[in-house]
Amino acid sequence: MKRYKLWLYGASALFGGVTVAKYLGRSTFNRVVDKYTKTIMTDEYGENLWEFVSASRRIGLQNIAELNLRAESGNIIERPLGSPKKYPSIQSLLFPFAQIDTMPTPGDTTIDTTTVIGKNSKKPLILKTPIIVSGMAYGYALNERFRLALAKGSSRAGTAFNSGQSGFLPKERKAADKVILQYNRGHWSRKPETLNQADGIELHFGQGASGGIPIVLEPNMLTKQMRKQFEVKKGEKVIYNSRIPGINKPEDLIKTVREIRSITNGIPIGAKIGAGDFLERDLYWILEAEMDFVTIDGAEAASKGVPPAILDDFGLPTLYAITRAINYLEKENARKEIDIILAGKLINPGDFLKALALGADAVYIGSAALFAAAHTQVLKSLPFEPPTQVAWMDGKQAARFNIEKGAQSLAKFINSSTEEMKMALTVMGKTSLQQLSKNDLVAVDSLVAEITGIRSAHIPPE
Secondary structure (H helix, E strand, C coil), X not given: CHHHHHHHHHHHHHHHHHHHHHHHHHHHHHHHHHHHHHHHHHCCHHHCCHHHHXXXXXXXXXXXXXXXXXXXXXXXXXXXXXCCCCCCCHHHEECCCCCCCCCCCCCCCCCECCXXXXXXXXXXXXXXXXXXXXXXXXXXXXXXXXXXXHHHHHHHCCCEEECCCCCCCHHHHHHCCEEEEEECCCCCCCCHHHHCCCCEEEEECCECCCECCCEEECHHHCCHHHHHHHCCCCCCCEEECCCCCCCCCHHHHHHHHHHHHHHHCCCCEEEEEECCCCXXXXXXXXXXXXXXXXXXXXXXXXXCCECHHHHHHCCCCHHHHHHHHHHHHHHCCCHHHCEEEEECCCCCHHHHHHHHHCCCCEEEECHHHHHHHHHHHHHHCCCCCCHHHHCECCCCCXXXXXXXXXXXXXXXXXXXXXXXXXXXXXXXXCCEHHHCCHHHCEECCHHHHHHHCCCECCCCCC
């Protein structure tokens, strides 16, 4: 009985203490809120904190933050992970249901998502899915552990892994089943023995997030392993030029492609370009060089860090880019001569399917791959650091990133997305990705309908 009374007294005291604290907390909070609310309601506008709210709505919090970063450093600032600007996009496109007039595919039917890049080459890339892991460079952007996770994850999902600007590390080559090696704008990863380890070559002219901006890594930014990777001596800079060395005029591209082809013996050779208003002229020279594929990167693409003016005010949005590219190739009767990999803020299975319906043969995932591989490991950085600190080369939590978990998470994301795409094809009454076309789409935005030539959803099919 004594123990029961003691417990009762203790519980009562605790409850009473919590109640008093709660009351006092609410009372204090109420007084503070009342005080500051009254200040906002009575202070002259020039002295009122609401001035910031008004100004931020006019100028934008993004601009205010970046204005202050420029004022603090006096240098070019570099924003990671792309532009926040919104463009007319594939979000305004929808697929039809097959129900009665067109029947859905029987549920036990095998849906084919096989993807071939370099159909006209001797050794085409044959993938289980059209989702390819985009180039994210070691040293420039990602740390070695994260890159290994991307390589392993791509292999487990039956797809390809792009080396990025730095070329692939030997461990990556072992981890990835299929590697597309970027023929970079520097001087490294050019030796025949390196090129011959690749399953595809991609000449990197630029990308949607940055065009062809030059990049410099100062000597103090380089580890011993990075110097070996970039083939520089201690004390030397790593310079990533605005042009591919040896290609100083369009005609030089033809010569370079022939040289690479003579070394690599039949693997697909392509070009990566940031979509811009000279898109058709760039495609003309890519066709002249008889390249096997082209990667077109829309303005919504992201990067480790690019000046905001480049991110926000250059390039063609992804929807415009794929539409113009397909229109040009069809006009030139060249659509069957070259494969297209589309990139630029393609995040989910619906995005991927729409890109393919618009004419792409495959898609690159960058940001989606980054966050999928990071998955719950971002908790090692949050809440005091950005989640990408587990991924970046200079990330504070980079050493804590678990390669196997990252690879597993990425593979699961790609597999899940592929299965969802198969389900979507079933709902449309199709059995393979090759049956998709822009005739399977309708537009719910009049501008998107005009851009793409796709029927507006309020007009029934003939």
